[in-house]
Amino acid sequence: MTPTQPADAGATTETIAGIISAHAHLEGPLLPMLHALQDEFGYVPAEAHAPLCKALKITAAELKGVLSFYHDFKDRPHGRHVLKICRAEACQSVGGTAMAEHLLAKLGLDWHGTTPDGALTVEPVYCLGMCACAPAAMVDETLIGRLDESRLNKALKSVGVRATGAEVSA
Amino acid sequence: MKIYVPMDSAAKALGADEVAEAIRAEVEMRGLEAEIVRNGTRGMIWLEPLVEIDMDGERLAYGPISEDDVPALLDGKIEALGKVEDMPFFARQTRLTFGRCGLIDPLSLADYEVHGGLAGLRRAIAMPQDAIIDEVKLSGLRGRGGAGFPTGIKWDTVRLAKAPQKYIVCNADEGDSGTFADRMIMEGDPFTLIEGMAIAGLGCGATKGYVYTRSEYPDAVAVMRRAIEIARGAGVLGADVLGSGRAFDMEVRVGAGAYVCGEETSLLNSLEGKRGVVRAKPPLPALEGFLGRPTVVNNVISLATVPVIFAKGAEHYANFGLGRSKGTMPIQIAGNVKFGGLFETAFGMSLGELVNDIAGGTASGRPVKAVQVGGPLGAYLHPDQFDTPFGYEEFDGQKALIGHAGIVVFDDTADMLSMARFAMEFCAVESCGKCTPCRIGAVRGVETIDRIKEGDESAIPLLTDLCETMVDGSLCALGGFTPYPVMSALRHFPEDFTSQKEAAE
Numbered sequence: 001m002t003p004t005q006p007a008d009a010g011a012t013t014e015t016i017a018g019i020i021s022a023h024a025h026l027e028g029p030l031l032p033m034l035h036a037l038q039d040e041f042g043y044v045p046a047e048a049h050a051p052l053c054k055a056l057k058i059t060a061a062e063l064k065g066v067l068s069f070y071h072d073f074k075d076r077p078h079g080r081h082v083l084k085i086c087r088a089e090a091c092q093s094v095g096g097t098a099m100a101e102h103l104l105a106k107l108g109l110d111w112h113g114t115t116p117d118g119a120l121t122v123e124p125v126y127c128l129g130m131c132a133c134a135p136a137a138m139v140d141e142t143l144i145g146r147l148d149e150s151r152l153n154k155a156l157k158s159v160g161v162r163a164t165g166a167e168v169s170a
Numbered sequence: 171m172k173i174y175v176p177m178d179s180a181a182k183a184l185g186a187d188e189v190a191e192a193i194r195a196e197v198e199m200r201g202l203e204a205e206i207v208r209n210g211t212r213g214m215i216w217l218e219p220l221v222e223i224d225m226d227g228e229r230l231a232y233g234p235i236s237e238d239d240v241p242a243l244l245d246g247k248i249e250a251l252g253k254v255e256d257m258p259f260f261a262r263q264t265r266l267t268f269g270r271c272g273l274i275d276p277l278s279l280a281d282y283e284v285h286g287g288l289a290g291l292r293r294a295i296a297m298p299q300d301a302i303i304d305e306v307k308l309s310g311l312r313g314r315g316g317a318g319f320p321t322g323i324k325w326d327t328v329r330l331a332k333a334p335q336k337y338i339v340c341n342a343d344e345g346d347s348g349t350f351a352d353r354m355i356m357e358g359d360p361f362t363l364i365e366g367m368a369i370a371g372l373g374c375g376a377t378k379g380y381v382y383t384r385s386e387y388p389d390a391v392a393v394m395r396r397a398i399e400i401a402r403g404a405g406v407l408g409a410d411v412l413g414s415g416r417a418f419d420m421e422v423r424v425g426a427g428a429y430v431c432g433e434e435t436s437l438l439n440s441l442e443g444k445r446g447v448v449r450a451k452p453p454l455p456a457l458e459g460f461l462g463r464p465t466v467v468n469n470v471i472s473l474a475t476v477p478v479i480f481a482k483g484a485e486h487y488a489n490f491g492l493g494r495s496k497g498t499m500p501i502q503i504a505g506n507v508k509f510g511g512l513f514e515t516a517f518g519m520s521l522g523e524l525v526n527d528i529a530g531g532t533a534s535g536r537p538v539k540a541v542q543v544g545g546p547l548g549a550y551l552h553p554d555q556f557d558t559p560f561g562y563e564e565f566d567g568q569k570a571l572i573g574h575a576g577i578v579v580f581d582d583t584a585d586m587l588s589m590a591r592f593a594m595e596f597c598a599v600e601s602c603g604k605c606t607p608c609r610i611g612a613v614r615g616v617e618t619i620d621r622i623k624e625g626d627e628s629a630i631p632l633l634t635d636l637c638e639t640m641v642d643g644s645l646c647a648l649g650g651f652t653p654y655p656v657m658s659a660l661r662h663f664p665e666d667f668t669s670q671k672e673a674a675e
Contacts, residue, residue, distance in 0.1 A: 027461060030443025035424060069445040070426035072385050088347030089542055090578045093505035126429060126596065128386050129350040130183050131576065132215035132503065132510030141388045145183035
């Protein structure tokens, strides 16, 4: 998932309108629309709020309520890559808590933090379904089982991020 | 020669994609006649990536295989584990729901049919609606998501409801730590879920289905979407299901990282595009569900078990099990264990046999301290309770629950006060906020446990009282069941709640 910055306001308006109309025929279309917007922009841009409300006949408060309810939806750009580390019980049973603390310290980040160059954001996640090969993490959509520092670094490298969390090209 | 390399996401998390690529390159370099099949996992996760080579009519397993092992593997220099079916962990199982998982190419409808797929749907098409429901009732199938409600009764309520549109909603929002059965079957045998939903649609008179799953499961989402396209193309889904003249179609919807959406009424709100807050019941979703219409909400495993019930008959299924817990349960063995994975077996095996024998004890080699069964809302069981047979009523009698049948094993380094605190913290993070006992109770729970940690023993009765309020006053299982792990930790491991004070003195 590499968020693209909108080239100009006109393109954004058009893209937003396109995403909304592509999902308008669905029953309960709001979440699919928000996912598609986030896939396109890396977050749900404020410019999309008014057209969403108009298309779905909901108030700004209702939309805000939905956006703030779900952990996934972001209102501003986060890192170009996202590292999710599992905090749930199965991972804890094999030292996941200490491993997460160690990796956060190595990256110099706290939960929800982003590296200074904007390459990587770290988020907690509660279960990736990797409970029989815990601890687990996910870099973008690549899963890592039996998580340790070298396995994480390999996964980060594959998306062009150094072990420090900085982008290779940066 | 056929070479099977799983595309299950746990196998991929352990390097299966790299192994498959290395095999492809090596096969090409050597000019071998070999077809590489990406199957689901057989469920023995400690052996992943588990490669199977089918040659001269014999399919042998090798694992775990790394990229570097591939040349030796193709040279025949790696010792085979034998046939999967003969390996003890597998041979001791009764695979009904997961019979095809790992065996077949998940996205080959032809492979699916060769292994018994669609036989159940074909039989259901020839049956009147009430006979379909009776078959499910006779099988004794109960909701595999955790609540254990009889599936046939739920279906009958929807069948009898009068409405212009009814829905089948599959709850694939598998957020419980220690569980992965839903993910595994969606990635390993997606057509069985599609077939089960189609049978539910025919039985209840619903023409539209949704699979609501997690954004944390991108692989399962992709496989399910592809399988639905294939099924639609082959006429299994659509306006005329297998030439029956009856319609059923379905789509996948993806949640957005909210655990509470695994609760059926939250899920329905989320599916409608609202905040995933819990709805008060009644009205039951079976009468007023998705968009206010009659809706079956069933867990993945419940629906994925329906085809085998129809293919082999309800009595065949009901002959397995214990008491009112009929059939089989895919038990997910996770956490600090030697042999982690999915073990499908008839209800009735004791917890101790599962932990010490099947799972082989802890991976760390240290003594087992506690086992959490049923996810973050399930109780911690003490080894003293290991003779409890795996069944709904039997676990209820231990103030525990089997939930979605995930078991997470902890060794003696676990601090149960920390685990109790985590349960409250998790509830506070994931509470939908609708009811006070859950929204406020979870926050106060964390604070109260912190007081106990600091040596304030007077906070223990307060925690007990708070837990009672949460159990009695919460709208759904999140607030209502969070006290299970908290109180079981306090009850069975009191030393972890007092030693802090003694250490301070």
